[in-house]
Amino acid sequence: MPHLKGPQQNHLLAALPAEVRERLYPHMEFVELPLGKVLYESGDTLRYIYFPTNSIVSLLYVMESGASAEISVVGKEGLIGVALFMGGDSTTSRAIVQSAGQAYRLLAQRVKDEFHRHGALLHTFLRYTQALITQMAQTAVCNRHHSIDQQLCRWLLLSLDRLESNELKMTQELIANMLGVRREGVTDAAGRLQRLGVIEYHRGHIQVLNRAKLESLSCECYAVVRKESDRLLPWTKSPANA
Amino acid sequence: MPHLKGPQQNHLLAALPAEVRERLYPHMEFVELPLGKVLYESGDTLRYIYFPTNSIVSLLYVMESGASAEISVVGKEGLIGVALFMGGDSTTSRAIVQSAGQAYRLLAQRVKDEFHRHGALLHTFLRYTQALITQMAQTAVCNRHHSIDQQLCRWLLLSLDRLESNELKMTQELIANMLGVRREGVTDAAGRLQRLGVIEYHRGHIQVLNRAKLESLSCECYAVVRKESDRLLPWTKSPANA
DNA sequence: AATTCTCTGTACGGCGCCGTACAGACCGCG
DNA sequence: CGCGGTCTGTACGGCGCCGTACAGAGAATT
Numbered sequence: 001m002p003h004l005k006g007p008q009q010n011h012l013l014a015a016l017p018a019e020v021r022e023r024l025y026p027h028m029e030f031v032e033l034p035l036g037k038v039l040y041e042s043g044d045t046l047r048y049i050y051f052p053t054n055s056i057v058s059l060l061y062v063m064e065s066g067a068s069a070e071i072s073v074v075g076k077e078g079l080i081g082v083a084l085f086m087g088g089d090s091t092t093s094r095a096i097v098q099s100a101g102q103a104y105r106l107l108a109q110r111v112k113d114e115f116h117r118h119g120a121l122l123h124t125f126l127r128y129t130q131a132l133i134t135q136m137a138q139t140a141v142c143n144r145h146h147s148i149d150q151q152l153c154r155w156l157l158l159s160l161d162r163l164e165s166n167e168l169k170m171t172q173e174l175i176a177n178m179l180g181v182r183r184e185g186v187t188d189a190a191g192r193l194q195r196l197g198v199i200e201y202h203r204g205h206i207q208v209l210n211r212a213k214l215e216s217l218s219c220e221c222y223a224v225v226r227k228e229s230d231r232l233l234p235w236t237k238s239p240a241n242a
Numbered sequence: 243m244p245h246l247k248g249p250q251q252n253h254l255l256a257a258l259p260a261e262v263r264e265r266l267y268p269h270m271e272f273v274e275l276p277l278g279k280v281l282y283e284s285g286d287t288l289r290y291i292y293f294p295t296n297s298i299v300s301l302l303y304v305m306e307s308g309a310s311a312e313i314s315v316v317g318k319e320g321l322i323g324v325a326l327f328m329g330g331d332s333t334t335s336r337a338i339v340q341s342a343g344q345a346y347r348l349l350a351q352r353v354k355d356e357f358h359r360h361g362a363l364l365h366t367f368l369r370y371t372q373a374l375i376t377q378m379a380q381t382a383v384c385n386r387h388h389s390i391d392q393q394l395c396r397w398l399l400l401s402l403d404r405l406e407s408n409e410l411k412m413t414q415e416l417i418a419n420m421l422g423v424r425r426e427g428v429t430d431a432a433g434r435l436q437r438l439g440v441i442e443y444h445r446g447h448i449q450v451l452n453r454a455k456l457e458s459l460s461c462e463c464y465a466v467v468r469k470e471s472d473r474l475l476p477w478t479k480s481p482a483n484a
Numbered sequence: 485a486a487t488t489c490t491c492t493g494t495a496c497g498g499c500g501c502c503g504t505a506c507a508g509a510c511c512g513c514g
Numbered sequence: 515c516g517c518g519g520t521c522t523g524t525a526c527g528g529c530g531c532c533g534t535a536c537a538g539a540g541a542a543t544t
Contacts, residue, residue: 061383064462069386071379086372087365088474092466093379118360123329130328133375137313137335140382141303144311144422147530171491180386182532187492203491203540220306224334232330389500413521424502429522445510445521490541499532509522514515 007104009053011077012128015235017120024114028104033057035169039080039095046089048105049081055101056162058178059093069143069180070155072135073098075162077229077236082129084108085115085122098178099159099169131232135225142221143180151179152189153218156199158225160208168206193217249346251295253319254370257477259362266356270346275299277411281322281337288331290347291323297343298404300420301335311385311422312397314377315340317404319471319478324371326350327357327364340420341401341411373474377467384463385422393421394431395460398441400467402450410448435459 007028008014013021033039033055040046042062050057057080059071071093074080083091089108114121142151155178159168172190176183190206193199198214200207208214215222229236249270250256255263271290275281275297282288284304292299299322301313313335316322325333331350356363384393397420401410414432418425432448435441440456442449450456457464471478 059379061379063383063387067387069383071382082375083372085368086375087369088372088470091372092376092470116360118358126327127329129371130325130330130333133324133328133378134334136375136378136382137301137303140313140378140385141305141311141422143382143385145305145309173491180383183491184493184533185531187494188531191493201492228330228334415521425521426503426523427501429524430501433523443522486544488541488543490539492539493537495535495537497533500530502529503527505525507523507525509520511520512518514517 007051007053009076010051010079010104011233011236012079012124013051013104015124015233020114020119020121024106024110027110028106031103031105033097033101033103035097035100037097039097040090042092042094043090046081046084047108049079049084049108049111050095050103050105051079052076052103052162053101054164055097055103056099056159057095057103058098059091060096060178061093067180068177070178071139072132073158073162074132077162077233078128078132079125081108081111082125082132084111085125086129098174099163127232131229134228134232138221138225142219146219146221148179148181148185149189149192150217150219150221151181152186152193153214154222155179156206156208157211157214157218157222160211161226166208166211168208169204170206171204247295249293249295251318252293252321252346253475253478254321254366255293255346257366257475262356262361262363266348266352269352270348273345273347275339275343275345277339277342279339281339282332284334284336285332288323288326289350291321291326291350291353292337292345292347293321294318294345294404295343296406297339297345298341298401299337299345300340301333302338302420303335309422310419312420313381314374315400315404316374319404319475320370320374321367323350323353324367324374326353327367328371340416341405369474373471376470376474380463380467384461388461388463390421390423390427391431391434392459392461392463393423394428394435395456396464397421398448398450399453399456399460399464402453403468408450408453410450411446412448413446 007025039050052075056075058073060068061071062068080095083089172186173183176186190201198210200209249267281292294317298315298317300315302310303313304310322337325331414428415425418428432443440452442451
């Protein structure tokens with residue numbers, strides 16, 4: 001059970017120079033993030049910036065009708081709350097825990113102060129933000145052009161990259177909410193993947209058996225995001241294709 | 243013919259304090275942007291940052307298959323090349339002129355230098371970037387959930403906000419490329435709008451006759467982006483609903 | 485062990501968009 | 515003026531996803 005090995009489990013924090021870390025770490029708060037917890041709601045003024053360690057958080061847009069769509073996903077490679085240092089202090093999306101786990105958090109003002117010292121933190125966070133932008137852009141493309149099957153593959157890979165194990169605790173219903181499709185659509189797609197021997201699942205538990213095949217079944221969108229993230233955040237280089 | 247009233251036609255530049263403008267303006271280059279010109283290609287290291295005045299530039303992702311999808315659109319409210327100050331120096335998207343016109347541009351290094359002085363320019367540009375992020379996120383949502391009819395309305399409104407007149411020079415084929423749909427789909431949708439008396443078009447010229455109705459036919463996505471842009475970029479407040 | 489709830493599987497009609505094909509309309513050009 | 519090219523309109527079959535409905539299987543509760 002990986003826990004509390006310290007804030008540097010988060011790759012962004014780990015990438016900061018010691019001097020900056022020493023300023024920030026004393027103020028960091030360790031928090032548990034249960035599945036479904038809402039870190040902030042659309043329009044809320046953000047109070048904290050969160051740095052996931054083994055949790056995964058989705059940025060989700062909820063429509064007037066109640067339907068939803070995932071904009072991007074954040075794990076140990078990133079942070080939740082870019083709007084704070086971008087200057088807007090709030091966003092139109094909701095941040096919701098997609099995979100339970102832990103995180104560290106900092107009060108908004110502390111991050112702002114450090115950001116405006118214009119040092120390493122600014123550069124690091126802005127590069128991360130660009131990676132996040134890439135992910136959003138690719139989500140838009142994928143939503144337009146690719147099948148549910150392909151999108152499920154992409155989504156599984158994105159989640160997998162942010163976890164230690166190859167098992168996801170995730171119901172098809174929740175995946176459907178993320179992808180913005182029907183639950184039955186996910187059932188069909190997942191069933192096909194299972195019959196191909198790529199995954200195995202059972203009431204909220206999904207095991208990825210063949211990652212290589214999953215990648216080959218995915219659309220280009222995953223690779224694009226992955227490659228660009230590796231370029232922008234070289235310290236991350238997720239263990240995935242290691 | 244609106245031209246060359248100076249860089250402050252661009253709202254971002256206009257929002258900068260005089261001191262910063264005086265540093266930058268001498269280095270600004272006035273350029274013509276013909277329809278279809280590619281300002282940068284996916285993966286290119288950006289050499290300039292562009293500030294449109296009366297032109298419109300689309301950020302477009304081109305897939306391996308050649309199909310494409312617009313990620314966001316930039317006009318006089320913004321700039322092209324956020325990747326430069328975000329630190330990535332390149333993006334996965336292409337920037338292509340969607341509506342011919344003019345712009346000013348600055349060499350990459352000049353913007354970087356000014357950015358790292360950590361003054362007004364940083365704040366302004368980051369806020370704009372957040373607005374751009376909002377637009378991308380909403381594009382993803384819209385691609386998932388809304389009909390071509392609704393998306394066409396949204397797209398027309400986004401373009402309209404960045405122009406002086408209510409006439410767009412734009413073929414249905416080009417719009418289809420932006421939306422990532424078939425040209426025939428755009429023909430159908432445009433035909434319906436025309437029969438409703440909302441627009442009138444003719445071989446590459448589209449006149450918007452009833453903007454209010456266009457807004458009511460659009461999905462919520464336009465309003466969301468618009469409202470958030472007004473919040474983040476208060477100096478912009480496009481004349482649209484004036 | 486029985487009940488209840490959650491999660492997954494399956495089915496069916498309908499619709500929106502796709503791919504393809506082709507025709508007519510308008511413009512620019514020689 | 516006539517020709518070629520661009521832009522727009524229409525048609526048709528097909529497929530993917532939707533909305534809805536319901537059944538069965540596994541887990542949790544008692």
